[in-house]
Amino acid sequence: xxxxxxxxxxxxxxxxxxxxxxxxxxxxxxxxxxxxxxxxxxxxxxxxxxxxxxxxxxxxxxxxxxxxxxxxxxxxxxxxxxxxxxxxxxxxxxxxxxxxxxxxxxxxxxxxxxxxxxxxxxxxxxxxxxxxxxxxxxxxxxxxxxxxxxxxxxxxxxxxxxxxxxxxxxxxxxxxxxxxxxxxxxxxxxxxxxxxxxxxxxxxxxxxxxxxxxxxxxxxxxxxxxxxxxxxxxxxxxxxxxxxxxxxxxxxxxxxxxxxxxxxxx
Amino acid sequence: xxxxxxxxxxxxxxxxxxxxxxxxxxxxxxxxxxxxxxxxxxxxxxxxxxxxxxxxxxxxxxxxxxxxxxxxxxxxxxxxxxxxxxxxxxxxxxxxxxxxxxxxxxxxxxxxxxxxxxxxxxxxxxxxxxxxxxxxxxxxxxxxxxxxxxxxxxxxxxxxxxxxxxxxxxxxxxxxxxxxxxxxxxxxxxxxxxxxxxxxxxxxxxxxxxxxxxxxxxxxxxxxxxxxxxxxxxxxxxxxxxxxxxxxxxxxxxxxxxxxxxxxxxxxxxxxxxxxxxxxxxxxxxxxxxxxxx
Numbered sequence: 001x002x003x004x005x006x007x008x009x010x011x012x013x014x015x016x017x018x019x020x021x022x023x024x025x026x027x028x029x030x031x032x033x034x035x036x037x038x039x040x041x042x043x044x045x046x047x048x049x050x051x052x053x054x055x056x057x058x059x060x061x062x063x064x065x066x067x068x069x070x071x072x073x074x075x076x077x078x079x080x081x082x083x084x085x086x087x088x089x090x091x092x093x094x095x096x097x098x099x100x101x102x103x104x105x106x107x108x109x110x111x112x113x114x115x116x117x118x119x120x121x122x123x124x125x126x127x128x129x130x131x132x133x134x135x136x137x138x139x140x141x142x143x144x145x146x147x148x149x150x151x152x153x154x155x156x157x158x159x160x161x162x163x164x165x166x167x168x169x170x171x172x173x174x175x176x177x178x179x180x181x182x183x184x185x186x187x188x189x190x191x192x193x194x195x196x197x198x199x200x201x202x203x204x205x206x207x208x209x210x211x212x213x214x215x216x217x218x219x220x221x222x223x224x225x226x227x228x229x230x231x232x233x234x235x236x237x238x239x240x241x242x243x244x245x246x247x248x249x250x251x252x253x254x255x256x257x258x259x260x261x262x263x264x265x266x
Numbered sequence: 267x268x269x270x271x272x273x274x275x276x277x278x279x280x281x282x283x284x285x286x287x288x289x290x291x292x293x294x295x296x297x298x299x300x301x302x303x304x305x306x307x308x309x310x311x312x313x314x315x316x317x318x319x320x321x322x323x324x325x326x327x328x329x330x331x332x333x334x335x336x337x338x339x340x341x342x343x344x345x346x347x348x349x350x351x352x353x354x355x356x357x358x359x360x361x362x363x364x365x366x367x368x369x370x371x372x373x374x375x376x377x378x379x380x381x382x383x384x385x386x387x388x389x390x391x392x393x394x395x396x397x398x399x400x401x402x403x404x405x406x407x408x409x410x411x412x413x414x415x416x417x418x419x420x421x422x423x424x425x426x427x428x429x430x431x432x433x434x435x436x437x438x439x440x441x442x443x444x445x446x447x448x449x450x451x452x453x454x455x456x457x458x459x460x461x462x463x464x465x466x467x468x469x470x471x472x473x474x475x476x477x478x479x480x481x482x483x484x485x486x487x488x489x490x491x492x493x494x495x496x497x498x499x500x501x502x503x504x505x506x507x508x509x510x511x512x513x514x515x516x517x518x519x520x521x522x523x524x525x526x527x528x529x530x531x532x533x534x535x536x537x538x539x540x541x542x543x544x545x546x547x548x549x550x551x552x553x554x555x556x557x558x559x560x
Contacts, residue, residue: 052445055353081448093443095436106436107447109429118429152443159447 002028002163002195003049003085008063008073010041010048010219012056018044020219021063024197026163031189031196033206033227035240036216042199043090045216046165049197050087051077067163082110084162090171090199092148094155096141100132103140103151107158116160125154128184146177153181157188163195164188170202178202182209203240207231271401273517279407281513282414286469287490288497288505289414289421290462296425296500297434297458298441299357303364305466306487307371312337312467313474313483314379317386326390330471337467341460345452349459353451372484383480390475410472417465418506425502434458438500489533492540498553507551512536 003026010019019041026032034042047053048060049067054077065073072080095103104125108118116124126133129150135143140151149169156164166185170178186209189196200206207213207227215223215236223230230236237243287309294302302308312333319329348367352360391405425431437444437454445451466487473483493512497504519535 050446052442055442055445077445078448078450078452081446086448087446089443089446093440095439095443097439098432098435102432103436105429106432106444106449109433110448155447 001025002068003197004066005045005049006064006066008045008048008065009061010044010053010058011061012058014059018058018219019048022216022219022221023063024214024221026195026197027212029189029193029195030212031186031198031210033198033200033210033213034216035200035203035206035213038201040216041219042216043167044219046087046167046197046199048073049080050085050165051075051080052087052089078110081159084160085165086156086159086161086163087165088152088156088167088169090167092145092152092171094140094148094151096139098140099137100140100143100147100151101136103155104132104136104158107155110159118158121158121160125157128157128188129154146173146181149173149177149181150184153185157192161194163197166196166198168199168201170200170205178205185209203236268400269521273521274514275401275403276407277514277517278510279403279411279513280517281493281510282407282411283469283472283509284486284490284493284512285414285506285509286410286417286465286472287486288493288509289417289502290465290469291487291490291494292497292500292502292505293421293465294458294462295494296438296502297454298360299438300360300364301499302462303361304368304371304487305462305490306484307368307375308337308463308466309470309473309486310375310479310481310484311340311371311470312463313470313479314375316467316471317384317474317479318379320386320390326386330468333467333471334464337463338460341458341463342456344463345456345459349455350452353455368487372481375484376481381481383478385478386475404476406472406475413468413472414506414509417468418502421461421502430457489536492536495540496543496550498550501550501552504550504552515539 003024005022005024007021007023008019009017009021011017022041022045024032024034024045034045036042044053044058047056047058049065051072053059060073064071067083067085070083072083095106098106101122104122105118108121131147132150132154135147140148143151153169169181169185173181182205185196188194198206198210207230211227213224213227213230214221215230223233225233231241287305290308291302291305294300315336316329316333319332320326324332344367348363349360352363391409395402395404396408425435433444433449434454434457437449437451441451469486470483473486490509490512493508494505495508496511497506497508515536516532520532523531523535
């Protein structure tokens, strides 16, 4: 296990309890998906890992986070990043006023001893995202949404990470582009042996990519299983995949919203 | 005509000094989005430090170098003591802290160096002016201008080509995203404040050479604000052009408007101009416009 989250609790502003006992494990070189509705606490969980939480006045108040056997839940964000965890925050946050290539270069700013050079890093990223090579001298604020997402993922790659925390890479993108980006992500995981913790709203897609997934609701993990089993789970089918129990497509005609209660919600 | 040329050259040269201080202002804004209202006092501190060492008999350049080094340390110290806790807090809170800092610095300066006007003795630059055709330029002004240009080139290269410079710009653009890929916000802010301290110190020292040094040199910090706004708050070339523009504006209004509006039109002309200018170009000449995608 490269990452072990053990029963953490997160509070914002010292009073608002948003994560209530979450445990997640990510295997070395594996992809794990974290699913759930808006406001379930997925992004907060990622921020707790990467240490960005401190910058939003949040804090891990209980439990522990271990990365390669070392506790990181009290560390500063830049130190965690140096250890090899990089978060791709949601919403395609490129550095808008820099060019694409400068964006990537910022990713490589913390050169490690014996690591690859900036030039090699750039080459690797352009190899995965050929489209970025064409756009490398353009201002990142003006390229298309898909290209921005590629820039952000490429920038994360430049840090030579061991674990990438990917927050909703599909948000607001065209289906074809999403497909392309997810293909690249799986390639990355295989070729570069990078572990990935993926947060997604698009459950169908996430379960295709990740062999194992956790489902979050209201700051808790309510379910975790292999993708195969989750796909068969009647609740998942009903609430996330929009299918009826026996597999057919749900019709909006017979929507009765709360006919079935989420049993795992109390 | 001669009067016009005189006002023109003096304006450009004094503008060089304004530009130096404006660079300090821009660098802090560029990296953290903070308007540093303690800029004037930082000029004072740098100037007094080099004056002290110069009075002790050290060569001028060495005194200036020492003030640069102390400026660097003070920048790091300021970040560690006052601003480290504020990373991630609203920008307005940080701006208020800089107001507090400006009072604190001013108090320290008065405590250490007193309030009397002090001059660089013996004068650093010879009083013998340069003659270019009919125009006469004081040496101080000329050197200030040269220093400003050199620093401009250094800073532009720093931001464009070094990874630290890029990291600083990235932090300015999106602090959270920069943090997520391991840019250390503490380092960026410490670097920004150090650079600002150093640029301000050079500006203050040069200005102290012109008129002598007292607490009122600190008002330079505020006077430079129109220059910064004019050039765009996060553009270094903008700061240079803005500084020179303000220098020109001051000198021309001093020469031509003083007879109509006697008394101090020189001081307020830049601000009046800034207010009108902002009506038409709210981002300044080279400021970052918010990139909004539709």
